[in-house]
Each structure stands twice: as C-alpha cells, then as structure tokens.
Amino acid sequence: xxxxxxxxxxxxxxxxxxxxxxxxxxxxxxxxxxxxxxxxxxxxxxxxxxxxxxxxxxxxxxxxxxxxxxxxxxxxxxxxxxxxxxxxxxxxxxxxxxxxxxxxxxxxxxxxxxxxxxxxxxxxxxxxxxxxxxxxxxxxxxxxxxxxxxxxxxxxxxxxxxxxxxxxxxxxxxxxxxxxxxxxxxxxxxxxxxxxxxxxxxxxxxxxxxxxxxxxxxxxxxxxxxxxxxxxxxxxxxxxxxxxxxxxxxxxxxxxxxxxxxxxxxxxxxxxxxxxxxxxxxxxxxxxxxxxxxxxxxxxxxxxxxxxxxxxxxxxxxxxxxxxxxxxxxxxxxxxxxxxxxxxxxxxxxxxxxxxxxxxxxxxxxxxxxxxxxxxxxxxxxxxxxxxxxxxxxxxxxxxxxxxxxxxxxxxxxxxxxxxxxxxxxxxxxxxxxxxxxxx
Amino acid sequence: xxxxxxxxxxxxxxxxxxxxxxxxxxxxxxxxxxxxxxxxxxxxxxxxxxxxxxxxxxxxxxxxxxxxxxxxxxxxxxxxxxxxxxxxxxxxxxxxxxxxxxxxxxxxxxxxxxxxxxxxxxxxxxxxxxxxxxxxxxxxxxxxxxxxxxxxxxxxxxxxxxxxxxxxxxxxxxxxxxxxxxxxxxxxxxxxxxxxxxxxxxxxxxxxxxxxxxxxxxxxxxxxxxxxxxxxxxxxxxxxxxxxxxxxxxxxxxxxxxxxxxxxxxxxxxxxxxxxxxxxxxxxxxxxxxxxxxxxxxxxxxxxxxxxxxxxxxxxxxxxxxxxxxxxxxxxxxxxxxxxxxxxxxxxxxxxxxxxxxxxxxxxxxxxxxxxxxxxxxxxxxxxxxxxxxxxxxxxxxxxxxxxxxxxxxxxxxxxxxxxxxxxxxxxxxxxxxxxxxxx
Numbered sequence: 042x043x044x045x046x047x048x049x050x051x052x053x054x055x056x057x058x059x060x061x062x063x064x065x066x067x068x069x070x071x072x073x074x075x076x077x078x079x080x081x082x083x084x085x086x087x088x089x090x091x092x093x094x095x096x097x098x099x100x101x102x103x104x105x106x107x108x109x110x111x112x113x114x115x116x117x118x119x120x121x122x123x124x125x126x127x128x129x130x131x132x133x134x135x136x137x138x139x140x141x142x143x144x145x146x147x148x149x150x151x152x153x154x155x156x157x158x159x160x161x162x163x164x165x166x167x168x169x170x171x172x173x174x175x176x177x178x179x180x181x182x183x184x185x186x187x188x189x190x191x192x193x194x195x196x197x198x199x200x201x202x203x204x205x206x207x208x209x210x211x212x213x214x215x216x217x218x219x220x221x222x223x224x225x226x227x228x229x230x231x232x233x234x235x236x237x238x239x240x241x242x243x244x245x246x247x248x249x250x251x252x253x254x255x256x257x258x259x260x261x262x263x264x265x266x267x268x269x270x271x272x273x274x275x276x277x278x279x280x281x282x283x284x285x286x287x288x289x290x291x292x293x294x295x296x297x298x299x300x301x302x303x304x305x306x307x308x309x310x311x312x313x314x315x316x317x318x319x320x321x322x323x324x325x326x327x328x329x330x331x332x333x334x335x336x337x338x339x340x341x342x343x344x345x346x347x348x349x350x351x352x353x354x355x356x357x358x359x360x361x362x363x364x365x366x367x368x369x370x371x372x373x374x375x376x377x378x379x380x381x382x383x384x385x386x387x388x389x390x391x392x393x394x395x396x397x398x399x400x401x402x403x404x405x406x407x408x409x410x411x412x413x414x415x416x417x418x419x420x421x422x423x424x425x426x427x428x429x430x431x432x433x434x435x436x437x438x439x440x441x442x443x444x445x446x447x448x449x450x451x452x453x454x455x456x457x458x459x460x461x462x463x464x465x466x467x468x469x470x471x472x473x474x475x476x477x478x479x480x481x
Numbered sequence: 482x483x484x485x486x487x488x489x490x491x492x493x494x495x496x497x498x499x500x501x502x503x504x505x506x507x508x509x510x511x512x513x514x515x516x517x518x519x520x521x522x523x524x525x526x527x528x529x530x531x532x533x534x535x536x537x538x539x540x541x542x543x544x545x546x547x548x549x550x551x552x553x554x555x556x557x558x559x560x561x562x563x564x565x566x567x568x569x570x571x572x573x574x575x576x577x578x579x580x581x582x583x584x585x586x587x588x589x590x591x592x593x594x595x596x597x598x599x600x601x602x603x604x605x606x607x608x609x610x611x612x613x614x615x616x617x618x619x620x621x622x623x624x625x626x627x628x629x630x631x632x633x634x635x636x637x638x639x640x641x642x643x644x645x646x647x648x649x650x651x652x653x654x655x656x657x658x659x660x661x662x663x664x665x666x667x668x669x670x671x672x673x674x675x676x677x678x679x680x681x682x683x684x685x686x687x688x689x690x691x692x693x694x695x696x697x698x699x700x701x702x703x704x705x706x707x708x709x710x711x712x713x714x715x716x717x718x719x720x721x722x723x724x725x726x727x728x729x730x731x732x733x734x735x736x737x738x739x740x741x742x743x744x745x746x747x748x749x750x751x752x753x754x755x756x757x758x759x760x761x762x763x764x765x766x767x768x769x770x771x772x773x774x775x776x777x778x779x780x781x782x783x784x785x786x787x788x789x790x791x792x793x794x795x796x797x798x799x800x801x802x803x804x805x806x807x808x809x810x811x812x813x814x815x816x817x818x819x820x821x822x823x824x825x826x827x828x829x830x831x832x833x834x835x836x837x838x839x840x841x842x843x844x845x846x847x848x849x850x851x852x853x854x855x856x857x858x859x860x861x862x863x864x865x866x867x868x869x870x871x872x873x874x875x876x877x878x879x880x881x882x883x884x885x886x887x888x889x890x891x892x893x894x895x896x897x898x899x900x901x902x903x904x905x906x907x908x909x910x911x912x913x914x915x916x917x918x919x920x921x
Contacts, residue, residue: 053619079703080733083722098888099707106767133739133769135699137710151767153699153819155710166766179493180766183774185741190768214891221894229726230920233719233821234894237712241704259575259593263519264681267539270577270595272677279673282523286669293520299573301625326606326620327546327591328630329573334623379593381673448538451654454661454674480670 056352056362057464058390058427065364065391069373071401072316074244079235082227084288085245086401091220093238096211100137101156105206106181108147108169108195109160115200120177123196128172131184131191132157147195149181156207163206170196214238226402246401249316251289251392253280256304256322256332257379260296275450276321276384280377283388284319287396299323301335308335312368316399319392322379324351324361332376336363347371355464357428358383358447362391380447386429386459389480412439412477414460420469422462431456432477439477456480496792496802497904498830498867505804505831509813511841512756514684519675522667524728525685526841531660533678536651540577541596545646546621548587548609548635549600555640560617563636568612571624571631572597587635589621596647603646610636654678666842686841689756691729691832693720696744696762696772697819700736715890716761716824720817723828724759727836739763741775748775752808756839759832762819764791764801772816776803787811795904797868798823798887802831820887826869826899829920852879852917854900860909862902871896872917879917896920 074088103109110126118124126147130140134153142148142159149172150156150163171178172190177198182190214220220238225231227245235243255277263273277295284291292314297307308318323332336349349365360383363376373395377387389407397405414420415438422428422445431452432439439460443452459478462469469475496504514528543549550566558564566587570580574593582588582599589612590596590603611618612630617638622630654660660674667675667685675683695717703713717735724731732754737747748758763772776789789805800823803816813835817827829847837845854860855878862868862885871892872879879900883892899918902909909915 079718080721083725093891095707097712097890099712100710104886104888106765106770131768133699134697135710135739137708149768151769152765153697153712181768183741183770184768185774187768208886208888212886213889218891220891229719229723230825230890230894230896232722233715233825234890236703236715236718237821237890239703239705239707239713241702257574257593259573262681263676263679265679267535267679268577270540270575272537272539272593273679275673275676278519278676279669281520282672283669285523299575301623325546325592328571328589328621328624328627329591330546330623334625381677385670385673446544446648446652448544448648449653450537450670450674450677451533451658451660454670456670 054352056354058354058356061352061354061362061364062391062394065375065395066398068366069395069398072246072249072399075247076242076244077247078242079232079240082243082245083232085227085247087221087223087225087227088244088246088401090223091235091240091243093214093216093218093220095239096216097213097237098208098210101210102208103150103152103154103156103163103206104208105163105165106152107150107163107165107206108197109142109150109157109163110147110197111142111144111159112161112201112203114145115164115197118197118200120198123170123198126195126197128191128193128195147197149191161203162201164197164199164201165206168197168199224403249289249396249399250314251284251291251317251319251396252294252311252315253277253284253291254294254297254307254311254318254320256297256299256320258299262295275381276379279381279385280319280321280388280392283385283393284396287393288400289396299329299331301331304331305335308367312370312372315372317395318367318372318374319388320374320376321384324363324376324378326361332363336365336367336374336376349374349376351376355426357423357426357445359387359390362387381450382431382447382453385453389459389478407481408479410477410479411474412437414469414471414473414475415440416471419471420460420462422466422469424467425464427464428462429478430460430462432458432460434458434477434479439475494792496794498794498796501792501794501802501804502831502834505815505835506838508806509835509838512686512689512839515687516682516684517687518682519672519680522683522685523672525667525688527661527663527665527667528684528686528841530663531675531680531683533654533656533658533660535679536656537653537677538648538650541650542648543590543592543594543596543603543646544648545603545605546592547590547603547605547646548637549582549590549597549603550587550637550641551582551584551599552601552641552643554585555604555637558637558640560638563610563638566635566637568632568635587637589631601643602641604637604639604641605646608637608639664843689729689836689839690754691724691731691757691759691836692734692751692755693717693724693731693759694734694737694747694751694761696737696739696760698739702735715821716819719821719825720759720761720828720832723825723833724836727833728840729836739769739771741771744771745775748807752810752812755812757835758807758812758814759828760814760816761824764803764816764818766801772803776805776807776814776816789814789816791816795866797863797866797885799827799830802827821890822871822887822893825893829899829918830869847921848919850917850919851914852877854909854911854913854915855880856911859911860900860902862906862909864907865904867904868902869918870900870902872898872900874898874917874919879915
C-alpha cells in the first residue's frame, strides 16, 4: 500500500474532495479472501466462480403428495370409472430404492420423494380416494395414525400424462453449470443455492475489522458526569455504528486524551485487530492536535510506503483530513476532524467507500440523486469549497435542516440526505436543482 | 396472543394472502422494551421520547484554533497596523476556569475549548502571527514542541465582531428540547445525538430472536455425502440469513427428521431462546407431514389462546401454511412449506413483516412498485391463486427468471424481485403493467 499522492502535495495544496477520495480508493485494496461458513459469509463478496457439482434435483422426484403410477394404468380414469390400483407401500422423502411399481400397482409418494422405478407419473392424492373407498379426499392421514393406508387399494379418478407432477433430475441446475459468478454478493437466495448444491463453506472477502477511536481531552463517556469545559464523546459511537452499517465489524475505542505518546501507543495497540483505523479529532491547526503530531512523521520509522499525510480539503465541513497507512501491515488509517458533523460527513464520503472497497464491493458509494431545493432563503456557501449541508429528502425535493455549523448534531439526527453545494457556488436559490447524497 | 381467526376457518377455507397476513399482524405484538447500551440498540426502535438534559454545547466555545480576545482590542487591526496583545496562556479543549482575559490580553484557544471569561470573540490563528513575529501563519506549532508559544505576544491582523467564531451554549439543542421522538429508528446520526447528550443506554424494543428449523428426513447438511433420495438442507440457511436481514437475531436448527415426537421435542427445546419460531416443511397433505401432525393439536394441552392452525392459501408458491403460537409464552410460530422457493417467498411475505412488527417498526413490508413485464411469451397463472414469480427488476421493467416451479433455487438466486400475478389473472401478456415486490 502506497500513499504517494498523485497530485501536488504538501501543506499548502488544497485538495479537492475528488482528489482525496481518488487517493484513498487508489490505495486501499480488497482484503485477502478467506474460507467462511456459509452464514458467516452473508453480505460478503464471492471470490471464485462456483460450479454446480451435482445436478438439482439429484433425482426425479414428486412435486405432490400422491401416488406414483404407470400412465397406462390410469388412462381414462374418472370418478365414475376409477382406476383401482394395488398400493405397494410408501415412498417418503429421503427414501430410495425400496419399491418397484409394476403394472396395476401404485406407490404412495410424498413431495420430494424419489420417483420409484417403474412409475411414470404422480397422481395427486386429491385425485384419489386416498385408499379409503369414499370418494376424493383432501389429503392423506398421518402415517403414524393410519399405517394401514400404505397398503390396500387406491381409486384414481383422473388420468395423467407421463412425467406429470415429476420434477426431473437436473431441472433446477445441471452438474457443471455455473451456479454463481465471482463478485456476487451473498444474500439469502444465493446462500440458499450454495447450501442446495452442498457448499457448507465458501471463499469470500471477509468483513473488514474497523477500529474507531475518538481523541480529545474534553471528551467524557455518556452516563458519566460532565465537568467544566467537557463534552460527551459522540463520534466514537456514531462512527462505530456507521462502520457496521457499511458492512464492517467495528470496534469502538472511546476518547484517547490529547497526548501524542498516549495516542500513538493506543493506536499501535489496536493495530492487531484492525484492517482499517479511523480516528476523530486532532487533525487541525491547533497546538494540541495530537493525531497530526503523533502520525505525521510515522513514515520515518516505518517501512517504505507507510505514512500518514495531513491535508486541507476544499470542503465544508471536513476541511482537515489525514490519510495514509501505519504499522508493519501498512494498515490504512483515516484521521477525521473532531467536530461531530464533520466526522460523520467525512465518514460517509471517505470511510464508507474505503470499507466497501476492502470488502471487494464495486458499488462503494452512497446513491445520489437530483432534487429541488425547498428553503425560505438562499443557501450560502464559501467560494472554492464543496459544501455538504444536512437535509431531508422526499419526493424529488430536499429541505435543509439546521445550519452549516459542524457542531449541530441535533439537526444531523433529523437529516436523511446531504445537499451538495459545488465549489463554484456561493449562493443557491430556493427552487434550484441540487445534487443530493441519500444517507439511506 | 390469540390466534382466533377473524375469518371463516377450518380445513376447507381457502385463505387469501391478505387474510393470512392480516391474521399474523393482528396477532404478533411488539416485544417488551429493554434498556440497551447505545451500540446494542443500533437499528432498534426507541420506546420513549428523549428530552435533552443539558444544552449542547454545554458552554460557549471556540469554533476555531486561534486567540480569544476582547473586540475593542482588535478594532481596526490590519497587517500594516496589527493589534499586539499579551498572550496569557492556552485554553485547550477540556480545560475550564483557568484564565481570565483582560484588556490588551489574549488567550491562545483551541477548537472546542470554552471561551474564557473576559473574551468576546475568537480570532483564527491564520489572522495572526501565531506569536512568531513573522507575519500571518498557517497554524500553531505543537504545544509539546514549542511550549513558549503559550506566552509572549501575538500580532492580530484583522478585527472581529463580538461572538465571532464562538459557538453559543445551547446553539445545537437546549435543555428541555425534544431530542428524539418515540418510534425513531436508531441509526448512526441518532446514536450520535444520544451520546452527545450523555445517554449511554436507551430503552428500545430489542431485536427478536428467531429460531429457524428445517424438517425433513431427506435433508443432509452441506459438505456431507448425499445418499439415494437425499438432498441438501438449504432452507435453514436461507431463512436464517433472511431473518438477520430483516433485523432479527437468528438461530439455525438444521434438518429435524420427519418424526412428530422428535420434532415436538426439538421445538420445545428451542422455545427458551425464541421470540418467534419458523419451521419449514411438513405442512402439506402427505402422510409424513409431521409439523402439521406435531403442532395441529398443541392447543389442547396448552393454555387457552395457544395453538397452531394449518391452512391452505390462495397462493403459488406457498399454498400450505401454518400459523399460531406455542408453549407457555405463546411464542408465535410460522410453519412454512418445505420447497425452497415456497419457503423463501413465504418468508418474505409473512415472516419478515412479523419480525419487523416484533421490533416495533411500522414499515414492515418490502417496498413494491409497478413495472412493465418483459417476456417472450405470456405468463400463465392458476386462476384464483395469487402467484409470485421470481424476476429481475431494472428501470421500470421486470423480467421473469426461471419458471413457476417451487424447486427452482438457481433462478431464485438470480432474482431481485417478485412479480405478482393477481388471483383473477390466468395470463399476463408481455408489456403489461404488473406489481413487483422489490427484494432489495
């Protein structure tokens, strides 16, 4: 993994949102595949094409509860002139090879049971007297209650064609067919198919393990007492939830104090369980911005290609950002700003695509759409910066909630979309067609 | 919980899809709320209105890294004629009450740090010389590298208005405001707000625990050898995945043999961890349909209101269905047919809404839309039954995949929608506008 930036770099370069994202996506690589149990692979991306090893169904079987018969024996049967057949026994699902149906004979057969040799079709039980001699029945009596019904005679009231109510071997898939293509995301129906062809495990890209760490000496954990100058840590909770939402296995590390050595140790301790590190806070231009202090020079001591670069982005909120890799495995690290709205917006724009890239997904971004801006007054935006305002989207319109302030968490909690104000716009009038990121 | 059916009942009544669903939704009740840690409540529904206990921010604080000043001291400041102020020390985030800014003084202040008494505004560090005496700077040097910068003098090159770069106490939310309404689903932004107001736990309806049990003596677990007449168990995998997808905590119990007593014991053993039981197979009219046999009469021995009713639905696939409750807690149970496609479609139509009702969600159904049927030939459908064919939806059109057979798992794995053919239609021509259930 390399963090060599493809663009002009350094403290002075103002990165565009697209340049920063491009650098992240050019650097982060899908995780190495591992073999997982089927249910552990839910939501993961298949790495190999999967070929069907054995045809489905593996044998001709009945699609109904009824009687396996020879077609000639029921030709012309009617309620008035039923065909009367000798019942030679039951074929239940899971049984095979026990019975052979000869002329004038029928085997009572259950849905899914193999069609016995000699039989050519299945007559549904509702077309028979079920062996009771009292006209058409609605179903069979339970074997445990009426064992005698597996013998005796059955009256069949309707003829049937060859192969009627028989599911042919291989009619679902044939051995050698492609079951699923590499790249398929495994949802319930794909898991159904893999199980059906006998696959108990499957090679996929695993869910990335994401460690979320908030930093700041002012942060207190919820349910504790606030002293003067303190606030509650919300970023570590919000981004852990957001990382899970993106598909990751997320670990929360709350509120590391603003001390570079403490922070560096904390990050190094977490690397063992991290495929991706996310920090919040400490990336701006202040004298206590210890994430920057702790990580800006890690490349010096690490292997080539490692290092975290701190940047200014032409973006609001979320101007200061850090990105790079750290530790012996070059674990990618995104250092997000500490204001709650800044960190959340940065997560959606940069971390979510990184997580989904690690999973091997190709569709890594939130969906976007166009909407008509509904507002009392024009939106204002700083020139040269792409602004992401919080909004509510409905039926082709979007309405801003709260203001531009990056501390407005309550408004964020009412939003379901981001309104994108491009770099060259300083004002957007109500009624304008705007780009909207749907937060889903 | 009562299973008293609001409609004509009994073996002979053919239930419509809507009647069966209505009965389920009238019977299943949201789970009792419990207090969960914030991150354990992700995706759950809030039970109480949440009121803000303390204003956010809890104190006036700086939105920038810079200097806290008195407005009069920087009035008229310019690069040519900077205001020169005595720096009395640092205010970092998390500190409070240490400094008082008097006339001619400034405190170096970090983003999020409380505005010290006496100060009226914050000047961003970029508008100053950062104490270095060499013109405007891009940022502060780290405290650990340059501790002397917290003292000495600072040159300020621009004036600023009162309250500039100050986030007022309560400007996000005020104590006593409604933070979130009962019924809110807790996603990352809502979790952010709860943490920000100090809530470490929250009362929600928990995720339901769903036990998925497949039945059938023909079923073999994936990765084992198939003998004659056997197939692999796929339902328990598919429906466990689907239950998780719907929001449940799902437990898979694979392949109980077709013996009523064994099955009954297996179900009773699982009740301790089940808020909802789902079985597949054994509900039709065959002599080995042991789910029906084991559960059809449980009400006799249980408390009043308990019991499972087996029904025929005017539906394809998925005609035979069981629904009711079982055990001392009247745990709801849905007994689905055993064909893989039947069980999956039944899950989507009936179990998913039940799970989401247990969670306290109001939007319990898959989204539906209208689409134009794209097909080579008309679709045929049995009169009087609502048919759900598998299809692929794209851009307002839907194309069937595979046929109507309820054993066609491979086609199911390529589908992303169900095409609904109404009860009164026996044929649907290409180009017809049809209802589509989006499987998402």
